Amino acid sequence: MNIFDFFRERKKDTASIAKERLQIIVAHERGQRTQPDYLPALQKELVEVIRKYVNIDQDQVQVALDDQGGYSILELNVTLPDR
Amino acid sequence: MAKVLVVTSGKGGVGKTTTSAALGTGLALRGHKTVIVDFDVGLRNLDLIMGCERRVVYDFVNVINGEATLTQALIKDKRLENLYVLAASQTRDKDALTQEGVGKVIDELAQTFEYVVCDSPAGIEKGAHLAMYFADEAIVVTNPEVSSVRDSDRMLGLLASKSRRAEQGKDPIKERLLLTRYNPERVTKGEMLGVEDVEEILAINLLGVIPESQAVLKASNQGVPVILDDQSDAGQAYSDAVDRLLGKEMPHRFLDVQKKGFLQRLFGGRE
Ligand SMILES: Nc1ncnc2c1ncn2[C@@H]1O[C@H](COP(=O)(O)OP(=O)(O)OP(=O)(O)O)[C@@H](O)[C@H]1O
Numbered sequence: 001m002n003i004f005d006f007f008r009e010r011k012k013d014t015a016s017i018a019k020e021r022l023q024i025i026v027a028h029e030r031g032q033r034t035q036p037d038y039l040p041a042l043q044k045e046l047v048e049v050i051r052k053y054v055n056i057d058q059d060q061v062q063v064a065l066d067d068q069g070g071y072s073i074l075e076l077n078v079t080l081p082d083r
Numbered sequence: 084m085a086k087v088l089v090v091t092s093g094k095g096g097v098g099k100t101t102t103s104a105a106l107g108t109g110l111a112l113r114g115h116k117t118v119i120v121d122f123d124v125g126l127r128n129l130d131l132i133m134g135c136e137r138r139v140v141y142d143f144v145n146v147i148n149g150e151a152t153l154t155q156a157l158i159k160d161k162r163l164e165n166l167y168v169l170a171a172s173q174t175r176d177k178d179a180l181t182q183e184g185v186g187k188v189i190d191e192l193a194q195t196f197e198y199v200v201c202d203s204p205a206g207i208e209k210g211a212h213l214a215m216y217f218a219d220e221a222i223v224v225t226n227p228e229v230s231s232v233r234d235s236d237r238m239l240g241l242l243a244s245k246s247r248r249a250e251q252g253k254d255p256i257k258e259r260l261l262l263t264r265y266n267p268e269r270v271t272k273g274e275m276l277g278v279e280d281v282e283e284i285l286a287i288n289l290l291g292v293i294p295e296s297q298a299v300l301k302a303s304n305q306g307v308p309v310i311l312d313d314q315s316d317a318g319q320a321y322s323d324a325v326d327r328l329l330g331k332e333m334p335h336r337f338l339d340v341q342k343k344g345f346l347q348r349l350f351g352g353r354e
């Protein structure tokens with residue numbers, strides 16, 4: 001690798017960060033578009049229930065419905081704070 | 084008392100979101116508690132430019148509809164203590180923002196923040212109208228290009244008449260010009276309107292001139308407001324603009340063609 005490639009490599013760097021970020025957010029938003037509209041309310045109520053016991057932030061609960069064709073998986077991801 | 088700033092332009096794609104992110108971050112960097120609000124309903128983008136797209140749970144419309152509190156919807160910046168983002172909704176419902184709802188949210192934000200920066204959508208429709216309606220100051224983002232300058236002038240007319248300040252008979256919205264994507268080389272060649280030309284036509288106070296810069300794309304790729312790239316020309320130009328916003332006198336930089344140094348010539352320009 002000569003010095004010019006080195007600079008070109010570095011240039012590609014932020015572009016690949018951009019690509020990764022986009023892949024994540026686009027997949028997430030496409031998923032949301034096809035999700036039933038009760039999910040936000042479900043998420044909100046789940047947060048309220050969990051908050052009775054543990055103090056968590058809104059973004060520490062992720063609810064996703066994954067359509068697997070014949071069936072769907074409801075995925076609940078809760079990040080609990082460090083103790 | 085809080086200051087509500089609107090970053091507006093009329094024409095699309097001139098750099099409003101880049102500017103909102105940069106100025107809001109700059110204000111927070113200087114210790115002012117700041118929130119940047121995305122008014123582009125349906126086409127949320129500020130979150131990407133700020134790098135918080137994965138942390139949006141509730142948005143502006145959720146708050147208006149009472150589905151979330153403001154505290155729940157505000158996203159705290161990971162880098163700066165004083166900086167928050169309120170994301171736009173991705174809903175396709177054009178009437179999701181109401182004047183009453185927006186007013187309530189802005190007034191609530193004004194109680195806890197020093198600066199509320201409103202990132203306006205393009206156009207002169209409802210979204211753009213609501214973004215500016217509650218503003219105390221407007222930053223009119225303009226590119227040195229005929230349609231952008233004309234649209235900015237159009238915006239100036241609306242700012243003067245269609246605002247809460249105007250309707251309440253208060254002093255009008257303070258208007259400032261931010262000329263972005265400026266290319267001194269092309270201005271020198273006579274291919275691009277110069278800063279004096281645009282100032283003369285629009286006849287408003289100049290907040291700053293942001294050069295066309297590769298640093299802007301690099302920053303947006305990474306979700307870092309370009310003002311945090313303090314080595315870059317655009318970052319420094321935005322930083323000067325923030326100082327002017329806070330009342331400091333700063334000379335305008337990056338208006339002349341930069342002489343390329345030996346290394347820059349060798350490697351084809353700095354990024
Ligand atoms: N100073 C600059 N130098 C180079 N590119 C820039 C500069 N400012 C903005 N851009 C680029 O211009 C494009 C539009 O910028 P931005 O999204 O900030 O505009 P906008 O006015 O918010 O657009 P919209 O009207 O769609 O909301 C982006 O690709 C951005 O990277």
Ligand SMILES: [Mg+2]
Nearest residue numbers: 099100123128
């Ligand atoms: Mg925008």
